[in-house]
Amino acid sequence: MAFLELDNVSKSFGQVEAVQNFNLQAERGEFVSFLGPSGCGKTTTLRMIAGFELPTAGTILISGNDVTFKPPQKRNTGMVFQAYALFPNMTVADNIGFGLKVAKKPSAEIKKRVAEMLALIKMEKFGDRYPYQLSGGQQQRVALARAIAIQPQVLLLDEPLSALDAKIRVALRQEIRAIQRELGITTVYVTHDQEEALSLSDRVVVMNNGCIEQVGTPFEIYNFPQTEFTAQFVGTLNRIGATVRDVANGELLIDSQRIVTAQKLEGVSNGTAVTLSIRPERISFAADGRKPNGLNVRVENITFLGSIVRVQVRAGDNVFLMDTFNNPFLKLPDIGDVVEITFSKEAVLVLKHA
Amino acid sequence: MKKFPFWAWFWVVLGVLYLFLPLYGTLDFSLRMVRDQLSFAAYEVVLRDPKFAATFSYSFIMALWTILASTLLIVPTAYWVHLKLPQLRPLVELVTLLVFVVPAIVLVFGLLRIYSRPPLALTNSDLGADILLVAGYVCLSFPYMYRAVDTGLRAIDVRTLTEAAQSLGANWLTILLRVVLPNLRVAVLSGAFLTFAIVIGEYTLSVYLARPAFGPYMQLLGRTRAYEPAALAIMSLTLTWTCVGIIQLLGRGVPGQGQLAGTR
Numbered sequence: 001m002a003f004l005e006l007d008n009v010s011k012s013f014g015q016v017e018a019v020q021n022f023n024l025q026a027e028r029g030e031f032v033s034f035l036g037p038s039g040c041g042k043t044t045t046l047r048m049i050a051g052f053e054l055p056t057a058g059t060i061l062i063s064g065n066d067v068t069f070k071p072p073q074k075r076n077t078g079m080v081f082q083a084y085a086l087f088p089n090m091t092v093a094d095n096i097g098f099g100l101k102v103a104k105k106p107s108a109e110i111k112k113r114v115a116e117m118l119a120l121i122k123m124e125k126f127g128d129r130y131p132y133q134l135s136g137g138q139q140q141r142v143a144l145a146r147a148i149a150i151q152p153q154v155l156l157l158d159e160p161l162s163a164l165d166a167k168i169r170v171a172l173r174q175e176i177r178a179i180q181r182e183l184g185i186t187t188v189y190v191t192h193d194q195e196e197a198l199s200l201s202d203r204v205v206v207m208n209n210g211c212i213e214q215v216g217t218p219f220e221i222y223n224f225p226q227t228e229f230t231a232q233f234v235g236t237l238n239r240i241g242a243t244v245r246d247v248a249n250g251e252l253l254i255d256s257q258r259i260v261t262a263q264k265l266e267g268v269s270n271g272t273a274v275t276l277s278i279r280p281e282r283i284s285f286a287a288d289g290r291k292p293n294g295l296n297v298r299v300e301n302i303t304f305l306g307s308i309v310r311v312q313v314r315a316g317d318n319v320f321l322m323d324t325f326n327n328p329f330l331k332l333p334d335i336g337d338v339v340e341i342t343f344s345k346e347a348v349l350v351l352k353h354a
Numbered sequence: 355m356k357k358f359p360f361w362a363w364f365w366v367v368l369g370v371l372y373l374f375l376p377l378y379g380t381l382d383f384s385l386r387m388v389r390d391q392l393s394f395a396a397y398e399v400v401l402r403d404p405k406f407a408a409t410f411s412y413s414f415i416m417a418l419w420t421i422l423a424s425t426l427l428i429v430p431t432a433y434w435v436h437l438k439l440p441q442l443r444p445l446v447e448l449v450t451l452l453v454f455v456v457p458a459i460v461l462v463f464g465l466l467r468i469y470s471r472p473p474l475a476l477t478n479s480d481l482g483a484d485i486l487l488v489a490g491y492v493c494l495s496f497p498y499m500y501r502a503v504d505t506g507l508r509a510i511d512v513r514t515l516t517e518a519a520q521s522l523g524a525n526w527l528t529i530l531l532r533v534v535l536p537n538l539r540v541a542v543l544s545g546a547f548l549t550f551a552i553v554i555g556e557y558t559l560s561v562y563l564a565r566p567a568f569g570p571y572m573q574l575l576g577r578t579r580a581y582e583p584a585a586l587a588i589m590s591l592t593l594t595w596t597c598v599g600i601i602q603l604l605g606r607g608v609p610g611q612g613q614l615a616g617t618r
Contacts, residue, residue, distance in 0.1 A: 071520070072521055073521070074523075078522075079521035081518060085514040087532075087533055087537070089533075098519070099522030099524075102519075102523045103523055146518075146522070
C-alpha cells in the first residue's frame with residue numbers, strides 16, 4: 001500500500017476547476033515533484049495535502065489514514081514555503097524549535113533536536129540570529145530544518161528555491177535532496193522549473209490545466225513524453241511538420257526529403273500531415289556519407305551557449321534547432337551554408353496529438 | 355552650480371510659521387503670569403492643583419483600559435478579516451471610520467439613552483459609567499487602532515506565517531499569541547499611543563457621562579483662569595508629541611519593521 005495516496009482528488013473555486021481527478025500513489029521515502037506552468041493546479045494539490053484547502057471530491061490518505069478533512073495542525077506534514085515564512089520575532093533556534101514547543105516536548109529534547117537540525121543544515125553558529133540577519137538561502141535552509149524538526153510523515157515544498165539566485169538554487173537543491181535521502185522522508189515538491197524537477201525527483205508528475213499529463217521517472221518524462229504538452233514543456237523540443245509517405249515502413253517526408261521513424265505509425269494513412277518531435281541534442285552534423293536520416297538544411301543562426309552551441313536551421317517551412325557540444329577544434333558552418341544533418345530513427349517521435 | 359531652491363524654502367518656512375507661531379504665542383503667554391518677567395508660575399499652579407493629578411490619573415487609567423479593550427477587539431478582528439474574509443475589508447474600514455461621521459455628542463446621547471434605564475442601567479454607578487466611557491473611547495480609537503493594525507498585518511504576510519505555524523501543529527490561540535501579536539508589536543503600540551493621546555484630551559464623552567476626566571478639567575480651567583489654560587495646553591501638546599516620538603522610536607527599533615506601522 002502506498003504511503004501517500006491521492007484518490008480522484010478534485011478542487012473547484014466557484015466555476016473554475018483547479019484540479020481534476022488527481023490520482024497519485026507515492027511510496028515511503030519517495031521524492032515526487034509536481035511540474036507544470038503557473039495555474040496548472042500543482043500548488044493547489046500540495047495545499048490540499050497540507051490541509052490548507054479542502055478537496056471538492058476525492059480522498060487523501062497518509063500512511064493509510066484518511067486525512068482529507070483533518071485540519072493542517074493534525075496532519076503531521078512539514079511545509080516549506082517559497083517566501084520562507086520564518087517567524088520574524090524568533091531567532092533561528094526558536095524557529096526550528098517552534099513545532100516541538102507547540103507539541104510540548106521537554107526543553108532538553110527541544111534543545112538537542114534544534115542542535116541536530118542546525119548541524120544538518122550546517123548552520124550551527126547561526127542559532128541566535130534573527131531571520132532578517134540571514135541571506136535568502138540561509139533562511140530557506142532554516143525553513144527546511146524547521147519543517148523536518150517535527151519529524152513529519154510527509155514533507156511538502158512549495159517552490160522553495162524560486163526566490164533564490166541561480167547558483168544558490170543549484171547548491172540548495174542538492175542539499176535538499178541529500179537531507180531527504182538521509183532522513184527518508186516522503187516528499188512532494190512543487191516547481192515550474194523542469195531542471196529542478198528532473199534533477200531532484202524519483203518521479204515527476206507533469207500537470208496542465210488541473211490535470212495530470214504524465215507521471216514517470218525523469219528519464220521517462222524527458223525521453224518518452226506521452227503527450228504533446230509534456231514534450232513541449234519538458235526540455236527544448238523541435239516540432240516539425242511532415243507528411244506520411246509509407247505507413248508500413250515508418251517513412252515520412254520533411255520538405256520532400258525522406259526520413260524514417262522507429263515509432264509504429266498508427267491511426268494515419270499515406271499522405272496524412274503529422275507533427276514530429278526531435279530533441280535538439282539528438283541532431284548532429286552528418287560527418288560522411290548519408291545516414292539513415294539525413295536532411296539537407298540551411299544554417300540560419302548560430303548561438304554560443306558555453307558548453308554547447310545551438311544552431312538554427314531551416315528545411316522548407318520548418319525551422320528547428322540542433323545542439324552540438326562546444327569543440328574549439330571543430331569548424332562550424334557559416335550562416336547561409338547548406339549542410340547535411342542527421343538523427344537516429346529512434347529520435348523521431350510522432351506526437352499523439354499531432 | 356545648482357540653483358538655490360528659493361520657492362521650495364519659501365513654502366517650507368511659511369508652513370512652519372503657520373504651525374508654530376500660534377504655539378509660540380501660547381507658550382509665551384503661559385510664561386507671563388508674573389508681571390514683567392518669564393516664569394513657570396502658571397505651570398506650578400496647574401501642577402499643585404489636586405484636581406490636575408486626580409483628573410489626569412483618572413484619564414490615564416481610562417486610557418489604559420481603552421487600549422486593552424481595543425487591542426483585544428481589533429487585533430483578532432483585523433487578523434481574521436485579513437485571513438478569512440478579505441472581501442469584507444472595505445466594509446470593516448468603513449465601520450471604523452464611522453466615528454468621523456457620527457459626532458461624539460450623538461454617540462454619547464445614544465449611550466445615555468440605552469444604558470440609563472433597565473435592563474442595563476450602567477449610568478447609575480461609577481463602574482457602569484466608567485465602562486460606558488471606555489466603550490465610547492474604544493469607538494473613538496477605532497480608526498487609529500484599526501489602521502495601525504491593518505498596516506502591520508499587511509507588512510508581515512500573515513497568511514503564510516499562519517499556515518507555517520499551522521503545519522507545525524499550532525492552534526489558533528498559539529498562532530495569535532506567539533506569531534501574530536509579537537509581529538504586530540509596533541503596530542499595536544503606535545495605535546495604543548494614538549489612542550492614549552486622544553483619550554487624555556477627550557471632552558464630550560466624559561462631560562456628558564459626568565466622569566472626572568482630564569478633558570473637562572482643561573475646559574473648566576479655560577473658563578475661569580487666564581494663564582493656566584495656556585500652560586495646560588502646552589503640557590498636553592508636549593505629552594501628545596512625546597507619544598508620537600515614542601512611536602517613531604519603536605518603529606525604528608524593531609528588526610524587519612523599518613517603517614512605522616500606521617504611517618506607511
